[in-house]
Amino acid sequence: MTDGDDPAFAAEGLTVRLGERTVLHDLELRASRGELLALTGPNGSGKTTLLRAALGLVPALRGRVRLLGDATGELPIRERARRVAWMPQDESAFENVPLYDYVLFGRYAHLPPFAAEGPADRAAAEAALREVGLWEQRQRGIREVSGGERQRVLLARAVAQETPILLLDEPTAHLDIGHQLDLLERVRRHCRERGRCAIAALHDLNLAARYADRVAVLSRGRLVADGPPAAVLSEALLREVWGVVADLRRDPASGLPYLLPRLPARDRGPRPETPRPRRVHVVGGGGAAAPLLRALVEDGYRVTAGALPLFDTDLEVAEELGLPTATEVPFAPLGAEARAEHRALLDEADAIVVAPFAVGPSNLANLEDLVGRAARIPVFLVEPTPISSRDFTRGSASALRDRLVADGARSVADLAALSAALAPRADPDR
Template identity: 40%
Template structure:
């Protein structure tokens, strides 16, 4: 798995709708080459619709999407699959499929009638398994993996596809915090060390802030903000877009903005230390 040529992805004047309802309108975006961009926003705001339009799974009613200035609408399907990989939300593998068999599917766009499976294909699969830490699990049934391992297997498939662009729809869905960090550390490695351009939809604001170079905020089908996390994430934006009362403070680990929701359980109103509780109730436990 080697460093790839980076690609710039652009969307111009996108309007997307279906079922008589407009989902996206007036979307103009540039996703810079070699960066991680996180698309955030409330449920139903159009995040996944935007991502699916960016990879041509949905056709816009107006506007266009281009890679390095070349409109996706003019690209053959095989050429597009060699340029960008898309990982949908919570994908499932056929029963009985091994990790290696799943990852090998990423090589399909590189095969033709006259070019079948080759040593290069095998090498790309092996490299993807190594990079994602799955080499020792290559012969395991995908269904027997943990959530984090399973998600890494799907990312390995995308890596075996050997594209410069990687689009991920909620890659941490159903994962606990440890497995989420595991997956996002891998995404960071793909960008920083291998030069991939990554665009992902993610719900967890603090993970998006920590791992993304840029944020795109979608609200009611429009782009409410775009830019580096420290410029985008403000208490005013959180209130306007998410209806959330929160404080934005420096993350003690990364220095990035950290969103601390206020909510009903404000400090000091619902929780007390065990010692304080004992004083009030008189409860004691003697061994």
């Protein structure tokens, strides 16, 4: 039975074969009470199989998973269900039973044969439903609730099972961002307050970094990294395991890593082979540049963008279009690194387009970096509205704008005027 030093969960030399494929190779992984362990890795890396092996749903070829010291395979099914609860990825109820009854199903392993649920079981179900905030809605049918509520009900059932170990398989799948945060918040709180050990297979590395105490990374059935998120998640690891290039940043508030992955350039698929169009850099932010970026790419220019904060609409569009960008963390003033990136892009540009973005203290540097360039290359200011309406720098932005115009920058009213102004000089065949 349970030994003081035993971890709650321990995979020991676990090897699992499914058909011809060895899905887990000699895996060693531990997790203890009070801990939320994020299990991550690319599709097919063996995350789900590890959870299923722990539940005894797939047999181990070699090795074992120990739950509180005893190997899964040697525990009777009932006892197993008192030690480990499962929140499956795709569970669908056949019958439209009330949420309360559904959560009460989690008490089965605690009931004597053919006995009805007692006060202790009902109390556990009530506490679990309150914990996920669905007690008021307990009479609704499981097939009538939304996806987010369903996931919470599944969590409540696992909580009502009152097991020391919780296994969650993609608990945030199909959830919007608000519900993702809410669910993981609840799981983490449950772990800490009740001393439970939770292992969650998660695809979203940012969520893993934010909520997990520890991150374990699987790749092709092998454990390739295991430790605190800040130590484990690195650009090298992302390139190696997922084959993506990532800008890894640190959230200035919490110090946690977060990242913005993209495919390496060579994997981005065929691009239209235009006879080397000229390179246009767009300065923007807050979505002001998005239509320009799209239009310029469609017109065949090689487009770059910057300097944009992470999560900015313009950045999302630029990423989607596969454009090189200079980026900065949100709401922070442009740092030296971002400015250097931005200047590099500006240096390579054949023309610069300034989108009608709102200028504040944090992105004023975007305009400062343009000073002096209008004399050398064409600079276009797209100004459907005057700069004064977008100037949140007490005139600094307006002054810079006037200086650019004095240097030779042209003001255009809209996208059509911009295209017309760019075309005569931008078309390489002319």
